[in-house]
Amino acid sequence: MKTREQRKLEHLHYALTLGDSKQSAGFEDVRFLHDCLSAVNPDRVDLRTRFAGLTLSSPLFIDALTGGADAVTTINKQLARVAARTGIAMAVGSQYGAVRDRSSQKSFAVVREENPDGVVFANVSALATPAEVQQAVHMLAAAAVEIHLNVAQELFMPEGDHDFAALWTNLQRLREQVTVPIIIKETGCGMAAAQIQKLQAAGFNCLNVAGAGGTSFAAIETARSGNVRRQRFANWGIPTVWSLLEARRVCSPETAILASGGIRDGWQAAKALALGAAAVGMAGNILALLEPPEGAISGSSSEANAVERTITTVEEMLADLRDIMVLTGAATIKDLQQVRLIFTGRTLEYLQNRSLEHA
Ligand SMILES: Cc1cc2nc3c(=O)[nH]c(=O)nc-3n(C[C@H](O)[C@H](O)[C@H](O)COP(=O)(O)O)c2cc1C
Numbered sequence: 001m002k003t004r005e006q007r008k009l010e011h012l013h014y015a016l017t018l019g020d021s022k023q024s025a026g027f028e029d030v031r032f033l034h035d036c037l038s039a040v041n042p043d044r045v046d047l048r049t050r051f052a053g054l055t056l057s058s059p060l061f062i063d064a065l066t067g068g069a070d071a072v073t074t075i076n077k078q079l080a081r082v083a084a085r086t087g088i089a090m091a092v093g094s095q096y097g098a099v100r101d102r103s104s105q106k107s108f109a110v111v112r113e114e115n116p117d118g119v120v121f122a123n124v125s126a127l128a129t130p131a132e133v134q135q136a137v138h139m140l141a142a143a144a145v146e147i148h149l150n151v152a153q154e155l156f157m158p159e160g161d162h163d164f165a166a167l168w169t170n171l172q173r174l175r176e177q178v179t180v181p182i183i184i185k186e187t188g189c190g191m192a193a194a195q196i197q198k199l200q201a202a203g204f205n206c207l208n209v210a211g212a213g214g215t216s217f218a219a220i221e222t223a224r225s226g227n228v229r230r231q232r233f234a235n236w237g238i239p240t241v242w243s244l245l246e247a248r249r250v251c252s253p254e255t256a257i258l259a260s261g262g263i264r265d266g267w268q269a270a271k272a273l274a275l276g277a278a279a280v281g282m283a284g285n286i287l288a289l290l291e292p293p294e295g296a297i298s299g300s301s302s303e304a305n306a307v308e309r310t311i312t313t314v315e316e317m318l319a320d321l322r323d324i325m326v327l328t329g330a331a332t333i334k335d336l337q338q339v340r341l342i343f344t345g346r347t348l349e350y351l352q353n354r355s356l357e358h359a
Helices: 004-018 070-086 096-100 106-114 128-140 153-155 165-177 193-201 215-224 229-233 240-250 264-275 282-291 301-327 347-356
Strands: 030-032 049-051 052-058 060-062 089-090 120-125 144-148 180-186 206-208 256-259 279-282 341-343
Touching: 004 070, 004 096, 004 215, 030 264, 049 256, 049 282, 060 070, 060 301, 070 089, 070 106, 096 120, 096 128, 096 229, 106 128, 120 128, 128 144, 128 165, 153 215, 153 229, 165 180, 193 206, 193 240, 215 229, 240 256, 240 264, 240 341, 264 279, 264 301, 279 282, 282 301, 341 347
Parallel strands: 060 089, 060 279, 089 120, 120 144, 144 180, 180 206, 206 256, 256 279
Antiparallel strands: 030 341, 049 052
16 A cells, blocks of 8 residues: 555646546537727736635636645745735645654645645545545644545556545534634536535535546546556546536526636637636646656755746736637626636537527
8 A cells, every 4th residue: 555645746746747648638529709898008908816715816716636744845935935926825735644644744744844834725625534634734734625526546546545435414514613714625527506406505605616637636546556448537526617507507696616627728718707717726826837846856946946937827818818809808707707708629529419408
């Protein structure tokens, strides 16, 4: 059995070497309509967004990546520096080990050392107890907690926990007893309307669909295990665009939807927002820009360069987003969520398929 530390490093290794899923997240099927009468001045574009009782200065965030192993402290340090300089929010990777057996708390503590005032999201498994959730939040002075759903990962992971029936009961317990805002998130397989409705009815009002099209944990775990039969599941999951459309069918105005999964540039971020997301997370592409643990020397120039190129990427994404908002006549993120979109290709087929259900 591998230690948790080894597993964390293997996740980083396979996420980097496998890259994005061969299945598309679907953004190529979504187009904006140009607004030839746009009255939005570029310097008046307002990127602020609100969800889970928070107001963020921009709708981009770094989604959960890592922590819980001493060797990944350097990754969280670089991420926290990027978040501090750009003002974007940041989720940490699962703190389950850090709260269960107090392993490698320094890999999380570094986030607050580098970014004392930023918005940070804690992250735990859906099997965590309410006390463990509170501990994870306390460890980071987090503004909210991401509770992750990862059935595909646990199924395909050699050391996976297969007690899926316990999940729902525990989620309800967390809903009743956790006092900070909860974000329920997938981890790259997306969410469908029926489960979104079920979560909403149980009182969860912030969901990160984290769809397919970017990092695939089915691919990572089946590559780790070497199970050739299961490698056929590498592209399993609902593309991010379809997941956002699933959410749009059933979400009440009180439910905030977040998106991650294959969002790689400002255009895709803008499309996810126009599909209804209140904020957009990125993980695999940000990881690829950083100095990896094996090469990282704390305080080295290559580590500083990695932070600078990641900041440039985030700033360019925000600049693209602003330009798209001007060109679609959207002064605020709320306006962008209302713009008309055109759907083509497989996503149009998906929409036709969905509409047949009520024919
Ligand atoms: C190396 C790696 C580790 C991850 N670990 C976690 C985790 O601990 N908890 C979690 O909720 N999501 C985790 N994720 C999932 C991401 O937060 C994100 O939802 C998913 O990767 C889709 O986004 P992407 O395509 O931009 O990578 C991880 C992703 C990567 C690449």
